[in-house]
Amino acid sequence: MSAVLQRHNVKVLGQGQQPMVLAHGYGCDQNMWRFITPAFEDRYKIVLFDHVGHGQSDAATFDRTRYGSLDGYAEDVLAICRELDLKDVIFVGHSVSAMIGVLAAVREPERFARLVLIGPSPCYINDGDYVGGFKREDIEGLLDFLDSNHLGWSSTMAPVIMGNPDRPELGEELTNSFCRTDPEIAKHFARVTFLSDNRADLPRLAKKALILQCSHDVIAPEAVGRYMHQNLPGSEFVLLRATGHCPNLSAPEETIAAMEAFLRDPAPAKAVA
Amino acid sequence: MDPGALCETAEELYESAPCGYLSTLPDGTIIRVNQTFLSWIGMERNDLVGHRCFQDLLNVGGKIFYDTHFAPLLRMQGFVNEIAFDLTCADGRQLPVLANTVQKLDAAGRPMVHRITLFNATDRRKYERELLLARQKAEQATEELKRLNETLEERVAQEVAERLKAEEALRQAQKMEAVGQLTGGIAHDFNNLLTIIVGNIELIQRRLPEGNERLQRATDHAMEATRRAATLTQRLLAFSRRQPLDPKPIDANKLVAGMSELLRRTLGETVVLETVLAGGLWRTQADPNQLENAIVNLAVNARDAMPNGGKLTIETANTRLDEAYVEALAEPVPPGQYVRVSVSDTGTGMDKATMERVFEPFFTTKEAGKGTGLGLSQVYGFVRQSNGHVWIYSELGEGTTIKIYLPRLIGSDEEPTETPPQKPEMVKGAGETILVVEDEPSLRAYSVEALRDLGYRVLEAADGKGALAVVEQHPEIHLLFTDVVLTGGMNGRVLAEEVARRKPGVPVLYTTGYTANAIVHHGRLDPGMHLIGKPYTYAELAAKVRSVLDEAQF
Numbered sequence: 001m002s003a004v005l006q007r008h009n010v011k012v013l014g015q016g017q018q019p020m021v022l023a024h025g026y027g028c029d030q031n032m033w034r035f036i037t038p039a040f041e042d043r044y045k046i047v048l049f050d051h052v053g054h055g056q057s058d059a060a061t062f063d064r065t066r067y068g069s070l071d072g073y074a075e076d077v078l079a080i081c082r083e084l085d086l087k088d089v090i091f092v093g094h095s096v097s098a099m100i101g102v103l104a105a106v107r108e109p110e111r112f113a114r115l116v117l118i119g120p121s122p123c124y125i126n127d128g129d130y131v132g133g134f135k136r137e138d139i140e141g142l143l144d145f146l147d148s149n150h151l152g153w154s155s156t157m158a159p160v161i162m163g164n165p166d167r168p169e170l171g172e173e174l175t176n177s178f179c180r181t182d183p184e185i186a187k188h189f190a191r192v193t194f195l196s197d198n199r200a201d202l203p204r205l206a207k208k209a210l211i212l213q214c215s216h217d218v219i220a221p222e223a224v225g226r227y228m229h230q231n232l233p234g235s236e237f238v239l240l241r242a243t244g245h246c247p248n249l250s251a252p253e254e255t256i257a258a259m260e261a262f263l264r265d266p267a268p269a270k271a272v273a
Numbered sequence: 274m275d276p277g278a279l280c281e282t283a284e285e286l287y288e289s290a291p292c293g294y295l296s297t298l299p300d301g302t303i304i305r306v307n308q309t310f311l312s313w314i315g316m317e318r319n320d321l322v323g324h325r326c327f328q329d330l331l332n333v334g335g336k337i338f339y340d341t342h343f344a345p346l347l348r349m350q351g352f353v354n355e356i357a358f359d360l361t362c363a364d365g366r367q368l369p370v371l372a373n374t375v376q377k378l379d380a381a382g383r384p385m386v387h388r389i390t391l392f393n394a395t396d397r398r399k400y401e402r403e404l405l406l407a408r409q410k411a412e413q414a415t416e417e418l419k420r421l422n423e424t425l426e427e428r429v430a431q432e433v434a435e436r437l438k439a440e441e442a443l444r445q446a447q448k449m450e451a452v453g454q455l456t457g458g459i460a461h462d463f464n465n466l467l468t469i470i471v472g473n474i475e476l477i478q479r480r481l482p483e484g485n486e487r488l489q490r491a492t493d494h495a496m497e498a499t500r501r502a503a504t505l506t507q508r509l510l511a512f513s514r515r516q517p518l519d520p521k522p523i524d525a526n527k528l529v530a531g532m533s534e535l536l537r538r539t540l541g542e543t544v545v546l547e548t549v550l551a552g553g554l555w556r557t558q559a560d561p562n563q564l565e566n567a568i569v570n571l572a573v574n575a576r577d578a579m580p581n582g583g584k585l586t587i588e589t590a591n592t593r594l595d596e597a598y599v600e601a602l603a604e605p606v607p608p609g610q611y612v613r614v615s616v617s618d619t620g621t622g623m624d625k626a627t628m629e630r631v632f633e634p635f636f637t638t639k640e641a642g643k644g645t646g647l648g649l650s651q652v653y654g655f656v657r658q659s660n661g662h663v664w665i666y667s668e669l670g671e672g673t674t675i676k677i678y679l680p681r682l683i684g685s686d687e688e689p690t691e692t693p694p695q696k697p698e699m700v701k702g703a704g705e706t707i708l709v710v711e712d713e714p715s716l717r718a719y720s721v722e723a724l725r726d727l728g729y730r731v732l733e734a735a736d737g738k739g740a741l742a743v744v745e746q747h748p749e750i751h752l753l754f755t756d757v758v759l760t761g762g763m764n765g766r767v768l769a770e771e772v773a774r775r776k777p778g779v780p781v782l783y784t785t786g787y788t789a790n791a792i793v794h795h796g797r798l799d800p801g802m803h804l805i806g807k808p809y810t811y812a813e814l815a816a817k818v819r820s821v822l823d824e825a826q827f
Contacts, residue, residue, distance in 0.1 A: 025341065026341050027338070027341030027342045027345075028341065028342070028345050031349060032345050032349070034349065095341070134333070138333045139333075141332070141333050141334065142333050142334040142337060145332070145333075145334035146334065216300070217340075218328070218336050218337070218339075218340055219337060219340050219341070243300040243301075244300060244301075244340055244344055245340035245341065245344075246340065246341075246344055246345050246348070249344065249345045249348040249349065250299065250300075250344065250348060250384075
């Protein structure tokens with residue numbers, strides 16, 4: 001396996017020809033697509049991966065400078081596409097990976113066909129008239145909280161607290177078995193994610209995109225989804241009944257149905273007035 | 274009585290358990306909560322049930338974690354254990370809790386309800402914080418240790434090199450000091466001997482019968498040789514920093530300009546002399562004769578280093594030696610403002626080994642008979658004695674620069690004095706009484722005889738005690754002529770003070786080969802004190818004694 005594929009723990013499944021690349025958001029790994037992928041395996045070539053520092057990726061390759069902005073993560077997506085020689089890609093990005101997909105498609109538009117953006121946000125912090133959902137001090141509080149290692153995170157990052165290098169299995173037992181993240185990388189990723197502002201990149205996306213907006217999403221409120229819709233030319237906006245931030249987990253059927261409808265629609269991107 | 278009434282009911286166990294119980298719908302809406310939890314956060318059951326979501330009670334970090342980690346995990350694995358949350362209580366307080374959650378599914382396998390068990394984690398959080406701090410400290414210490422280890426070799430090498438350099442500098446300084454003491458001692462004794470020789474040659478010259486030209490020439494040669502010997506001892510004393518200096522305010526520009534004719538003659542036709550004199554040059558305080566000597570010595574060395582001709586540049590400048598610079602020096606030099614006189618040549622230069630030894634007396638690179646090895650020693654000794662600093666830089670084949678730093682003179686309105694022509698004149702005495710105090714008998718005899726010859730009445734003593742006895746008996750003395758260093762526990766200065774107490778107003782003329790600290794403070798004449806350096810000639814003695822006596826009469 002090539003270095004890139006190994007680094008990102010890339011998994012390729014499905015019987016179809018057209019690639020569907022699914023990118024997990026902040027705080028999880030490719031496992032979060034487990035309820036979605038079965039619906040598409042027969043018609044698509046499903047490509048799953050973990051961002052560096054998450055899941056089974058190679059955390060040793062993490063580089064604070066490279067990942068100092070979302071561009072580094074977008075570059076990873078493109079590297080995987082190049083490595084697998086993917087074209088006509090349907091990119092499905094959850095949470096922060098929605099914006100990572102937008103950046104990748106702006107950079108190499110020829111690789112991408114359509115984008116599905118689940119709970120996207122171009123900017124998490126309120127700014128003038130713009131409603132991002134968080135006050136700056138909220139985000140700073142979050143980052144402080146992360147820095148102090150007090151951990152809502154103590155179970156996913158249990159090795160930090162319970163870490164016993166001689167008996168790693170002790171940490172493993174106490175750790176929830178999914179969504180393992182390297183705590184230092186998670187902190188850094190949180191900083192980059194929640195301080196990012198990619199609003200200016202939105203109009204540069206010339207691809208058909210589906211915005212899947214949850215009801216009562218604390219992280220990406222409805223106003224943010226509507227802002228995305230207004231600023232992404234040729235986007236569709238679907239408000240899900242599902243609540244929270246992870247409809248792919250909490251409401252997979254509804255999520256799949258919305259995706260199917262979008263992917264079936266053969267019409268070219270409609271310009272948004 | 275119903276025995277069942279004695280047992281706890283399930284309701285009691287639920288409500289008063291030592292942990293908080295919550296049931297929520299999959300979207301987080303609270304549908305049941307126990308009393309323990311309510312009392313922890315200070316809210317009413319009706320405010321919560323059906324109205325609030327569990328994640329609403331969390332702080333911002335907790336809310337984000339709930340959506341990004343907690344809910345996905347619960348959905349994927351059916352349970353989540355030991356999640357550390359902070360609950361926001363009714364009064365705004367944060368309550369640290371540990372949450373275990375199980376997801377219950379309905380018959381169709383869809384999520385139906387979450388059962389959340391919360392433990393009060395206040396104490397545990399405190400331990401965790403301490404643990405984390407201790408861990409951070411340990412990591413920092415480990416990191417520091419690692420860094421130290423990585424750089425250990427380098428630091429040891431650096432340390433050793435610095436130590437070696439310091440030791441070398443110290444060794445050099447000690448060597449110079451030792452050589453200085455040795456040469457100073459020799460020169461001092463030698464000076465005394467020369468004084469006697471000079472005096473006796475002069476005596477012979479005066480008593481020689483007219484017309485005996487052969488003997489006349491012989492004594493002339495002898496006198497010339499003793500003068501040269503006296504010059505040598507002077508240089509030795511200069512090196513040992515024990516020459517009596519007569520420091521005066523100096524304008525180094527004027528001094529250098531005044532020397533240019535002398536220098537041109539010294540340098541010869543093949544060497545071009547260039548002087549670069551700084552405008553607004555500060556004044557310094559030093560013995561102008563010795564500074565001239567130093568410049569001549571440097572010029573002679575430069576000339577000899579340029580056998581095929583070249584250029585000699587003398588520059589003056591105002592400069593400052595900073596703390597860092599002086600700290601690196603082997604000798605103690607105070608930081609501050611200095612007047613710099615530098616002499617540069619385009620000659621052969623010298624290697625490092627030579628540079629290290631150039632200031633040593635008798636060290637010379639010149640052919641036997643060509644150099645005394647005392648030129649640079651004089652420069653070094655004079656400058657050091659004047660609280661200055663000498664810096665030497667040389668490149669083989671390129672040339673040499675020697676810089677003399679003399680302290681800036683501040684706060685004196687005294688005009689720089691021109692170097693006075695010192696032509697001693699024979700002046701006779703008029704019967705004044707002079708008390709000669711000298712512990713060296715033959716030197717005392719010479720002085721006594723010379724002064725008597727000049728027409729003075731002379732009393733003598735070998736030490737301070739004897740001198741005071743003489744003063745008691747002969748209160749008529751007009752002049753005390755004393756060696757600075759005396760045996761018998763009383764030096765010349767103390768003696769002078771004692772004499773002054775008994776007979777105020779008696780002038781004092783000191784003499785010395787070198788001076789310790791008695792009348793010459795750090796090698797300098799105190800203002801108002803008269804000194805005649807050994808070896809002195811008959812004529813010099815005559816002139817000096819006369820001028821002191823004449824001055825005292827005003």
